[in-house]
Amino acid sequence: MSSLALSLARVLALGAALFAASAVPAHAAAGHPGVVKPPASLAVTKPLGAAPAGVTDLKFRELFKLPVGPQGLEPTEKLAGLDGKRVRIVGYMVQQEPPIAGGFMLSPLPVAAGDADDSYADDIPASAIFVTLPKGADTIVPPLAGLIQLTGTLHVGARDMAGAGRVAPAVLELDRAPERSLLRQAKTIATSSAKAR
Amino acid sequence: MPHLLRKTLPTLILALSGGVALDAAAASISRLTPPSELFASGEADPVVARFLPGQLFDLQATVQPDPGQTIRSFTFYVDGDFVRRKDGTLSNVTETGPAETCIDAQSGKTKGASGCTLVAGLPANTAVISQRGYSNAKPGVHELKVIARQYDGKEISAVGNFEIVGIDKGEGAVAKNIIVLLGDGMGAAHRTAGRIMAKGYAQGKAKGKLAMDTFPYTGMVMTASLNSIVTDSAPGMQNYVTGNKANNNEEGVFPDDTLNAFDNPRVEYLSEYLHNLQGKALGVITTADVFDATPASNGVHTSARGNGTGIVDQFLDDRHLTGLSVLMGGGRKWFLPNESNSVSPQPANGSQRRKANDYVLPSDVVAGWGAAPGKLDPERDLIADFQTAGFKYAPDKSALDELFKRGVPDQLLGLFAYSNMNVAYDKIAGRRGDGTVVDEFGFPDQPMLDEMTDAALKVLSKNPNGFVAMIEGASIDKQAHLMDSDRWPLEVIEFDRAVAVAKAFAEKNPDTLVIVTADHECSGAAIIGASVKTAADLEANPALGKDAVGVYEAAKFPKYTIAEDGYPTTTNVDHKMLIGYGANADRYETWLPNAFPTKDTQQPFPPSESPANPSVRNEGVGFLVVGQVAGDQAVHTGTDIPLSAFGQGASLFHGVFDNTDVMFKIGQAAVGGVQ
Numbered sequence: 001m002s003s004l005a006l007s008l009a010r011v012l013a014l015g016a017a018l019f020a021a022s023a024v025p026a027h028a029a030a031g032h033p034g035v036v037k038p039p040a041s042l043a044v045t046k047p048l049g050a051a052p053a054g055v056t057d058l059k060f061r062e063l064f065k066l067p068v069g070p071q072g073l074e075p076t077e078k079l080a081g082l083d084g085k086r087v088r089i090v091g092y093m094v095q096q097e098p099p100i101a102g103g104f105m106l107s108p109l110p111v112a113a114g115d116a117d118d119s120y121a122d123d124i125p126a127s128a129i130f131v132t133l134p135k136g137a138d139t140i141v142p143p144l145a146g147l148i149q150l151t152g153t154l155h156v157g158a159r160d161m162a163g164a165g166r167v168a169p170a171v172l173e174l175d176r177a178p179e180r181s182l183l184r185q186a187k188t189i190a191t192s193s194a195k196a197r
Numbered sequence: 198m199p200h201l202l203r204k205t206l207p208t209l210i211l212a213l214s215g216g217v218a219l220d221a222a223a224a225s226i227s228r229l230t231p232p233s234e235l236f237a238s239g240e241a242d243p244v245v246a247r248f249l250p251g252q253l254f255d256l257q258a259t260v261q262p263d264p265g266q267t268i269r270s271f272t273f274y275v276d277g278d279f280v281r282r283k284d285g286t287l288s289n290v291t292e293t294g295p296a297e298t299c300i301d302a303q304s305g306k307t308k309g310a311s312g313c314t315l316v317a318g319l320p321a322n323t324a325v326i327s328q329r330g331y332s333n334a335k336p337g338v339h340e341l342k343v344i345a346r347q348y349d350g351k352e353i354s355a356v357g358n359f360e361i362v363g364i365d366k367g368e369g370a371v372a373k374n375i376i377v378l379l380g381d382g383m384g385a386a387h388r389t390a391g392r393i394m395a396k397g398y399a400q401g402k403a404k405g406k407l408a409m410d411t412f413p414y415t416g417m418v419m420t421a422s423l424n425s426i427v428t429d430s431a432p433g434m435q436n437y438v439t440g441n442k443a444n445n446n447e448e449g450v451f452p453d454d455t456l457n458a459f460d461n462p463r464v465e466y467l468s469e470y471l472h473n474l475q476g477k478a479l480g481v482i483t484t485a486d487v488f489d490a491t492p493a494s495n496g497v498h499t500s501a502r503g504n505g506t507g508i509v510d511q512f513l514d515d516r517h518l519t520g521l522s523v524l525m526g527g528g529r530k531w532f533l534p535n536e537s538n539s540v541s542p543q544p545a546n547g548s549q550r551r552k553a554n555d556y557v558l559p560s561d562v563v564a565g566w567g568a569a570p571g572k573l574d575p576e577r578d579l580i581a582d583f584q585t586a587g588f589k590y591a592p593d594k595s596a597l598d599e600l601f602k603r604g605v606p607d608q609l610l611g612l613f614a615y616s617n618m619n620v621a622y623d624k625i626a627g628r629r630g631d632g633t634v635v636d637e638f639g640f641p642d643q644p645m646l647d648e649m650t651d652a653a654l655k656v657l658s659k660n661p662n663g664f665v666a667m668i669e670g671a672s673i674d675k676q677a678h679l680m681d682s683d684r685w686p687l688e689v690i691e692f693d694r695a696v697a698v699a700k701a702f703a704e705k706n707p708d709t710l711v712i713v714t715a716d717h718e719c720s721g722a723a724i725i726g727a728s729v730k731t732a733a734d735l736e737a738n739p740a741l742g743k744d745a746v747g748v749y750e751a752a753k754f755p756k757y758t759i760a761e762d763g764y765p766t767t768t769n770v771d772h773k774m775l776i777g778y779g780a781n782a783d784r785y786e787t788w789l790p791n792a793f794p795t796k797d798t799q800q801p802f803p804p805s806e807s808p809a810n811p812s813v814r815n816e817g818v819g820f821l822v823v824g825q826v827a828g829d830q831a832v833h834t835g836t837d838i839p840l841s842a843f844g845q846g847a848s849l850f851h852g853v854f855d856n857t858d859v860m861f862k863i864g865q866a867a868v869g870g871v872q
Contacts, residue, residue, distance in 0.1 A: 066636065067636065067640060067642075072533040073615070126530065167548060
């Protein structure tokens with residue numbers, strides 16, 4: 001590809017990525033009825049400001065060392081150093097079917113996964129992490145569209161998340177504030193669904 | 198079975214069903230395997246199941262006894278003769294899961310829930326009866342009969358048929374080496390597009406031929422699977438190398454009525470047949486994750502193509518059956534130990550080994566096939582186990598080269614990516630100095646398919662008994678699904694360069710048969726013309742793309758410049774070739790290349806710049822092409838695909854034939870010989 005074409009193509013691709021980040025993307029909801037807008041406090045519609053005091057921003061691409069060595073993936077020093085610390089991370093909620101109570105996967109790209117078919121589980125990038133709601137173990141978070149920001153305490157280490165059909169490299173235990181937003185939204189939706197019936 | 202239990206079992210079954218009245222339908226056999234039209238409709242033709250002389254397969258029937266009854270014993274007969282039984286090769290599988298979970302109280306039918314044994318919708322007392330590892334050497338159509346006996350003495354029977362396709366001996370020289378090059382999803386349009394890009398046309402004539410175009414024999418292949426006119430890649434491949442039709446998603450097995458993905462009735466692969474008969478080695482080489490449907494459909498038996506852990510384990514565990522000597526591709530995540538498979542945290546190494554997709558075989562399969570029993574062992578370090586078994590391991594191109602500097606290894610494992618390997622478009626960009634994509638994916642040093650092919654053939658040709666090699670250009674399909682018209686043509690070119698390596702090998706080793714084909718067509722690709730706009734015009738104003746398609750004479754002859762590495766210097770030429778899709782989902786089109794590949798469903802580290810799918814790629818920039826299929830990717834089609842053959846036995850491959858016919862043509866070439 002010529003350098004001009006490459007530059008332009010990059011701009012076009014980035015434009016698509018920015019578009020995806022700046023609105024509720026249709027593709028995130030495609031094929032997943034019931035997808036809802038995330039709580040306003042979690043939705044990412046523009047570049048974020050600095051992380052709150054005591055919170056470290058963590059990007060998905062910062063989880064593993066690149067290039068990959070001859071064996072498995074290796075956690076970065078940054079990831080290892082954040083074990084037990086509060087972090088903020090931006091990603092897409094994995095559209096899981098059936099949904100998981102008490103948590104969900106967070107991915108750098110909008111993806112869907114079905115535990116009944118492991119080939120779907122293979123959709124999920126290696127860097128996807130698991131997010132838990134400490135006080136909402138029985139709550140099913142409705143599928144959220146678009147990019148969301150989450151803060152919580154990071155627990156580093158591979159775990160087989162049976163419900164997700166996936167081994168996750170880390171778990172984010174949500175802070176009380178984002179958890180409350182998600183629980184409130186889940187309760188509102190559950191109530192309105194019950195009334196509709 | 199104890200006498201008391203035998204007497205009370207019918208009552209127990211009734212109790213398990215919740216005490217409701219069971220279906221009063223007469224006892225019957227709802228499935229007889231191998232499948233046959235005779236069983237399905239009473240018509241003797243067409244004969245669906247065909248085998249080479251001595252090729253192993255399982256006999257199985259699903260029996261629905263009278264209400265309150267169970268099956269006490271069963272016998273299979275072929276042409277009226279009792280089928281001899283080897284120890285441990287029989288099984289009678291019934292629903293043994295908890296009644297409240299597995300039996301619907303209202304209907305008395307199975308629910309097929311997790312933790313149950315049988316699929317949904319069967320009477321609670323259904324039995325799946327099997328006899329494993331049968332074979333027959335006598336050519337011709339044979340009648341298969343099963344008789345199942347209830348405890349009350351009543352017999353239930355059904356009749357089907359199968360055929361043993363004879364091999365004519367002494368017809369000529371045999372093909373010692375069999376190379377099957379499979380361009381996944383590669384239809385006629387994909388081949389043509391690769392030729393236009395790689396060779397160019399002038400005044401109506403191709404200025405050169407692809408390597409696959411030079412093969413002396415070409416036929417057209419019908420690609421339907423057992424349950425659809427449109428196949429997926431599992432039966433698309435396995436139909437070639439078992440001689441039998443499989444359901445979509447299934448590899449080396451016939452469908453059944455149990456939930457276990459590893460207990461389906463098996464059929465022997467070409468690799469197993471020729472390893473057993475002649476001691477041939479097997480090589481599986483792919484640009485995909487090695488657990489993917491096409492590579493797995495050469496040596497792994499499962500009804501669920503997604504069971505990555507069990508699939509890669511079987512590759513190693515059953516090498517004594519297949520002769521596996523070379524395994525190369527992506528998919529390292531299935532080989533890394535997941536130490537606990539539990540909720541306790543382990544060092545994160547990217548392993549995706551899980552008990553849920555691992556395998557353990559029932560004892561009758563182990564006894565009938567001599568297969569390894571398997572184990573639910575996510576903690577297994579499979580790379581280490583391959584090395585212990587004598588395989589040399591190469592994690593990248595440099596390591597592969599280094600291995601061969603020390604001599605040609607006897608066995609070779611190459612795992613060059615975490616999942617699928619990057620595509621040629623991006624690998625070549627990396628070699629030319631722009632590693633943006635391959636660096637972000639974490640694997641900047643991946644070999645090209647022709648390099649993998651060369652290495653594989655060197656290893657495999659050390660076996661004095663010959664080999665079977667399956668070499669797959671996997672991402673012709675994956676990029677066609679994504680309707681990336683700049684990336685899949687380069688996949689065709691990469692694949693054709695591997696074809697050239699195989700052809701050169703066959704020229705030096707005339708006892709080699711080389712077949713180039715596909716498993717199915719993907720995307721309904723069509724060369725609809727060429728752009729009437731220049732690249733600069735389209736870049737300056739992508740909206741011009743709406744009116745860019747020049748048809749008929751306006752298309753002229755697109756011209757690409759091929760670099761010394763064998764690939765186009767750019768695909769973004771003035772008046773470029775344009776591709777339409779007849780099996781498309783929605784996409785936004787600019788006719789311009791995208792710097793980052795659209796997210797492949799199995800890629801490990803998708804750069805954030807990678808569009809999620811074609812329905813958002815170029816959104817807001819390109820024009821919307823409304824698709825005809827749901828979802829966000831193009832789909833496979835039922836269109837016939839071309840097959841070209843070269844070398845010893847190639848003359849058998851002409852005309853229009855079924856994909857299962859290929860097995861018997863190869864059998865003739867490898868065992869009986871061809872003039």
